[in-house]
Amino acid sequence: MKIVVLGATGQTGQYMVNQALQQGHTVTAIVRNPGKITVRHDDLKVVEADVFSADSLKAHFKGQDVIMSCLGFPTSFFSPVTGYTLSMKAVIGAMREAQVSRIVTMTAWYTEPSSGVNSSFLIRFFLLPLIRSVLNNMLEMERFLQETEDVNWTVVRPPGLRNQPASAQEFLTHEGYYVPEGGENMTTAVGRGDVARFMLALLGSNAWVKKGVAMTTK
Ligand SMILES: NC(=O)c1ccc[n+]([C@@H]2O[C@H](COP(=O)([O-])OP(=O)(O)OC[C@H]3O[C@@H](n4cnc5c(N)ncnc54)[C@H](OP(=O)(O)O)[C@@H]3O)[C@@H](O)[C@H]2O)c1
Numbered sequence: 001m002k003i004v005v006l007g008a009t010g011q012t013g014q015y016m017v018n019q020a021l022q023q024g025h026t027v028t029a030i031v032r033n034p035g036k037i038t039v040r041h042d043d044l045k046v047v048e049a050d051v052f053s054a055d056s057l058k059a060h061f062k063g064q065d066v067i068m069s070c071l072g073f074p075t076s077f078f079s080p081v082t083g084y085t086l087s088m089k090a091v092i093g094a095m096r097e098a099q100v101s102r103i104v105t106m107t108a109w110y111t112e113p114s115s116g117v118n119s120s121f122l123i124r125f126f127l128l129p130l131i132r133s134v135l136n137n138m139l140e141m142e143r144f145l146q147e148t149e150d151v152n153w154t155v156v157r158p159p160g161l162r163n164q165p166a167s168a169q170e171f172l173t174h175e176g177y178y179v180p181e182g183g184e185n186m187t188t189a190v191g192r193g194d195v196a197r198f199m200l201a202l203l204g205s206n207a208w209v210k211k212g213v214a215m216t217t218k
Contacts, residue, residue: 004028007070009036015196016070030060052086054093061098069105081133084141102152104199107138109159109214115177155212156199164191169217179214190216
């Protein structure tokens with residue numbers, strides 16, 4: 001397939017690019033700093049564009065099969081996080097213009113505030129308040145996608161991330177804001193390589209189209 005990767009210079013994005021190339025896909029990595037991409041491959045094109053501008057993105061989306069987003073915007077104590085919604089609005093606008101209908105994007109467990117009651121004491125009272133501005137903007141982006149009827153979107157929600165390559169572990173999934181039987185994994189987290197593996201595996205099926213799926217590994 002012809003795949004666009006957004007956030008390709010990030011920790012999950014790099015696993016995504018490498019795995020996609022290994023699987024034989026043709027990858028266009030859209031980045032703000034091309035110098036950060038170290039991998040070289042005949043099937044990899046690296047382009048610089050603005051993820052907040054549909055005009056900047058649309059030419060690179062033409063002829064592509066799917067957009068995979070591993071974008072991340074850090075928490076700020078001084079201003080609300082807006083990167084998820086602002087970039088997604090530009091991306092969807094560019095997808096419409098370029099006639100690309102499929103996007104897989106990542107957010108996180110517990111974007112919906114009341115779902116946090118299911119997490120451990122430490123996560124509920126220390127971690128989640130710290131990252132609430134990120135989670136709130138992720139949730140707003142998820143709601144924007146839910147109202148986007150002309151696009152086949154999937155929101156992938158992982159728990160905490162650690163820098164580990166893809167494993168062969170079985171995935172646990174749940175249509176919701178966390179994986180109930182994966183509760184203990186929230187402290188141990190999931191490998192970024194496995195998140196990339198999960199997102200790429202979605203391309204071979206119609207599973208989770210127009211749905212949010214919480215995932216982790218067994
Ligand atoms: N940390 C966790 O435990 C955890 C848990 C669940 C979900 N998540 C979420 O999962 C996603 C991926 O996480 P990660 O740790 O792999 O992310 P990451 O390493 O921080 O990478 C973020 C990516 O977004 C790009 N980006 C940020 N601001 C941008 C901007 N203004 N314009 C263009 N590109 C921009 C970065 O580009 P540059 O390289 O140019 O900066 C980078 O490629 C994030 O949304 C994160 O919040 C994280």
